[in-house]
Amino acid sequence: MHAMMAVNLLHFLVIFCCFIEARSLRVLNKTEIEQLSTTGCILLGLSDTSPSLTSLLEEIASVYKEEKTVTIAAGSRDDITWNKPGNGGKFAEVAFYKCQPLDRSCLLSVVHRPTAEPYTGPLVADQLIMFLNYHCHSYRKAGGGLESGGILRESLLAGQYRISENEESCSIVDSSLTKSEFFWSFLSVSRPVVIRDAINKWPAMKKWSMEYLREKYGLKEIHVKITQDGVFEGVEAASLWPGYSDSWIPERVRSQLSFPELVVVRPATDEMPFGDFLDLVSLGRNKSGASSYLEYSSIPSYLPALESDIETLSFVEDLLERKHLNIWLSDGDTLGKLHFDPYDNLLCQLSGEKHLTLFEPYDNRNLYEAHIPEALLGYDKKRRKVFRKNLLQSTSMVMSPVDILDPDYKRFPLFRKAKRLQCVLRPGDVLFMPAFWWHEVQSYPDPIQHRNLAINYWYAITHYRAIAAFHFLQHCIGHW
Numbered sequence: 001m002h003a004m005m006a007v008n009l010l011h012f013l014v015i016f017c018c019f020i021e022a023r024s025l026r027v028l029n030k031t032e033i034e035q036l037s038t039t040g041c042i043l044l045g046l047s048d049t050s051p052s053l054t055s056l057l058e059e060i061a062s063v064y065k066e067e068k069t070v071t072i073a074a075g076s077r078d079d080i081t082w083n084k085p086g087n088g089g090k091f092a093e094v095a096f097y098k099c100q101p102l103d104r105s106c107l108l109s110v111v112h113r114p115t116a117e118p119y120t121g122p123l124v125a126d127q128l129i130m131f132l133n134y135h136c137h138s139y140r141k142a143g144g145g146l147e148s149g150g151i152l153r154e155s156l157l158a159g160q161y162r163i164s165e166n167e168e169s170c171s172i173v174d175s176s177l178t179k180s181e182f183f184w185s186f187l188s189v190s191r192p193v194v195i196r197d198a199i200n201k202w203p204a205m206k207k208w209s210m211e212y213l214r215e216k217y218g219l220k221e222i223h224v225k226i227t228q229d230g231v232f233e234g235v236e237a238a239s240l241w242p243g244y245s246d247s248w249i250p251e252r253v254r255s256q257l258s259f260p261e262l263v264v265v266r267p268a269t270d271e272m273p274f275g276d277f278l279d280l281v282s283l284g285r286n287k288s289g290a291s292s293y294l295e296y297s298s299i300p301s302y303l304p305a306l307e308s309d310i311e312t313l314s315f316v317e318d319l320l321e322r323k324h325l326n327i328w329l330s331d332g333d334t335l336g337k338l339h340f341d342p343y344d345n346l347l348c349q350l351s352g353e354k355h356l357t358l359f360e361p362y363d364n365r366n367l368y369e370a371h372i373p374e375a376l377l378g379y380d381k382k383r384r385k386v387f388r389k390n391l392l393q394s395t396s397m398v399m400s401p402v403d404i405l406d407p408d409y410k411r412f413p414l415f416r417k418a419k420r421l422q423c424v425l426r427p428g429d430v431l432f433m434p435a436f437w438w439h440e441v442q443s444y445p446d447p448i449q450h451r452n453l454a455i456n457y458w459y460a461i462t463h464y465r466a467i468a469a470f471h472f473l474q475h476c477i478g479h480w
Contacts (some may be wrong), residue, residue: 007015007312009184009242012046013205015464019083019326020307024058025054025057025058025061025072025073025074025359026061026071026073026074027073027074027075028042028044028071028073028074028075028079029075029079030079033058033075033079033080033097033114034112034113034114036071037097037098037099037100037114038099038100038101038102039068039069039099039100039101039315040068040069040070040071040099040112040136041069041070041071041096041097041098041135041136042070042071042072042073042094042095042097042116042133043057043060043070043071043072043073043094043095043097043098043119043128044073044074044075044080044094044096044097044098045057045072045073045074045075045093045094046074046075046076046077046080046092046093046094046095047074047075047076047077048075048077048095049074049094050093052096053093053123053452054074054331056071056123056124056125056128057074057094059125060072060125060128060129060132061073062144063125063129063140063141063142063143063144064132064138064140064144066144066146067136067138067140069136069137070132070136070138070140073184075095075473080095080116080293080436081113081114081115081116082095082115082116082117082118083115083116083117086429091107091118091236092118092120092244093119093123094118094119094123094182095116095117095118096116096117096118096120096131096142097114097115097116097137098117098135098469099108099136100114100115101209107252107253107256107257107371107395108450110406112393112422119131122231123448124302125142126142129141129142129451130432138150138283139153140444141293141317142388143291148473150296151353153308154282155194156188156189158309159188159189160189160190160362161189161191161249162243162360162362163360163419163421166423167442168420168421169421169422169423170192170193170194170358170421170423170431171186171191171192171193171194172193172194172196173193173194173195174195174197174198175195175197175198175200177198177315178315179314179315179317179319181315182315182319182432183319185318186432186434187320187344187432187434190279190361190434190435190437191434192358192423192431192432192433192434192437193432194423194424194425194429194430194432195315195429195431195432196428196429196430197314197428197429198313198348198430199310199311199313199348199349199350199428199429199430200428201311201400202309202310202311203308203309203310204306204309204310204352204455205350205428206227206271207309207334207457208309208350208351208453210278210282210449212450213274213278214274214275214278214296215303216303216305216306217274217302217303217305218273218274218278218449219273219274219275220273220274220303221271221272222271222272222273222277222294222297222302223269223270223271223291223297224269224271224272224277224292224294225268225269225293225294225295225390226267226269226270226271226290226291226292226293226377226379226386227265227267227268227291227377227386228266228290228291228377229285230285230291230292230333230334230335231265231334231335231337232267232293232295232334232335232336233262233265233266233267233336233337233339233373233399234265234268234335234337234403235262235263235265235399235400235401235403236262236263236265236266237261237262237263238261238262238263238373238375238391239249239261240261240388241263241375241388241390241391242388242389242390242391243321243390243391244391248391249373250346255450256371257370257371257372257395258368258370258371258393259338259368259370259372259374259401260373262372262373262401263372263373263374263391264373264374264375264396264399265370265375265377265393266374266375266376266377266392267293267377268376268377268378268386268389269379270292270379270381271432275450278293278412279288279290280292280331281329281330281331281450282450282451282470283331284331284333284445284450285331285333287401288331288383288384289384290379290383290384290386291330291331291333292330292331293328293334294327294328294329294330294337295326295328295330295331296324296326297326297327297328298324298325298326299326299327299332300325300454301325303327304346306327306411310455313346313430314458316346316457318424320344320457320459321459321460322457322458322459323343323458323459323460324457324458325456325457325458326455326456326458327453327454327455327457328452328454329451329452329453330443330451330452331445331450331451331452331453332352332443332444332445332446332450332451332452333443333444333445334438334441334442334443335440335441335442335443336440336441336442336443337400337403337440338357338359338367338399338400338402338404338439338440339398339400339438339439339440340398340435340436340439341398341435341436341458342435342436342461343435343458343459343460343461344432344433344434344460345431345432345433345434345435345457345458345459345460346430346431346432346433346454346456346457346459347425347430347431347433347454347456348358348424348430348454348455348456348457349427349428349430349431349453349454350427350453350454351427351428351446351449351451351452351454352426352443352444352446352449352451352452352453352454353424353425353426353427353443353444353452354425354431354441354442354443354444354452354454355422355425355441355442356422356423356424356425356431356433356439356440356441356443357404357420357421357422357423357439358420358421358422358423358433358437358438358439358444359418359419359420359421359434359437359439360418360419360437360438361436361437361438363417364438365409366414366415366417367400367402367415367418367438368381368402368412368414368415369397369400370397370401371389371395371396371397372395372396372399372401373390373392373394373395374391374392374394374395374396375388375389375390375391376389376390376392377389378390388424394465400438402415404420404440404479419476419480425454426480427446435461
């Protein structure tokens with residue numbers, strides 16, 4: 001009988017201990033708080049809280065157990081840095097950390113010190129869930145299930161477009177594309193698409209001749225990018241540059257770089273009247289001695305009257321938030337090397353052709369995304385020569401070190417796995433290119449006008465699509 005009682009008691013203790021373990025809060029130390037706050041938010045019960053509050057936080061933790069960007073835990077008051085000294089943190093029972101992404105804009109001093117604010121709302125489950133959903137962009141409800149918004153978001157994220165094995169070219173549709181078709185078939189799933197003849201009726205298609213642009217803005221000072229060979233933002237060996245040595249990068253920075261021996265080559269720049277730039281475009285690279293490019297230059301800032309010659313595309317009207325409207329003009333013999341932009345992009349071709357190679361943004365290991373040091377070209381106006389000017393104390397994280405035209409598979413073996421799409425833009429066509437899609441752009445001149453002319457719209461991206469792009473919080477330009 002005593003043996004039976006002992007077995008039953010042991011059985012009870014095992015069950016009880018398992019229950020306590022399942023419901024007990026994880027205890028975070030200062031280092032864990034610093035790490036977790038870079039990828040999500042934290043609700044932290046302080047070590048001297050009451051048993052009833054601990055029980056409430058355990059309940060909330062069970063609600064968010066499937067939410068990777070929300071952590072419910074316990075911690076020590078001594079490990080907390082409050083965002084505002086004297087704001088009530090001394091008496092708070094619960095601390096809240098917003099998501100505070102690691103700032104890698106300065107690689108020389110990557111220090112992450114997250115700060116907390118005291119939670120001052122009602123200590124009841126419904127209010128805490130509402131608070132966390134609002135501040136952490138989550139959609140949980142009591143019991144741990146998803147609200148309708150969360151179900152929709154998960155469905156959209158699960159349906160993000162991926163390049164299939166036998167797919168080689170961008171989807172192509174005609175200009176009858178509706179807003180609903182664009183949203184559900186392309187925008188919501190981050191799928192590139194070429195819309196044929198979408199801007200054929202724009203006044204700019206006929207008005208923007210070289211003569212018209214010269215008459216309208218010939219005296220306007222503009223900022224021009226220049227290279228010798230028409231290649232813009234390529235990557236090459238740092239050892240080719242003046243000032244290079246094994247110690248040109250501080251060791252604290254070098255230790256964080258995957259390719260310290262490479263540099264992204266930034267083009268030379270020059271200020272000149274628009275009319276002089278048009279002369280260089282007309283001459284072409286062979287006669288002018290260099291390749292001049294008016295790239296991503298703001299139309300509202302530099303050439304505002306031109307905006308009246310373009311029209312909002314009906315399939316995006318009131319659907320996207322415009323951030324930038326740019327003009328791109330060159331002699332048509334340029335190559336923009338592989339990179340990405342953190343905006344949804346509508347690229348509108350007016351003259352000449354652009355041939356784009358696109359790669360998915362979802363597994364950037366294949367493209368070796370990393371901080372890469374930068375270098376700057378110079379331009380000698382008298383000799384019309386471009387030269388290697390100097391190495392910069394900055395890095396870029398939007399360029400790939402892989403030369404897709406002549407890949408070094410020994411150095412970049414994962415590039416073999418990268419899937420690509422080819423997209424061709426002719427005059428009148430528009431390409432929708434979702435944010436973070438990698439792209440390399442080869443331009444070709446119009447055979448009569450001997451130029452390549454395009455404009456593009458950059459749009460803000462919505463929250464759920466930013467998450468779908470995988471590295472929403474990681475892209476930045478760095479320096480040391």
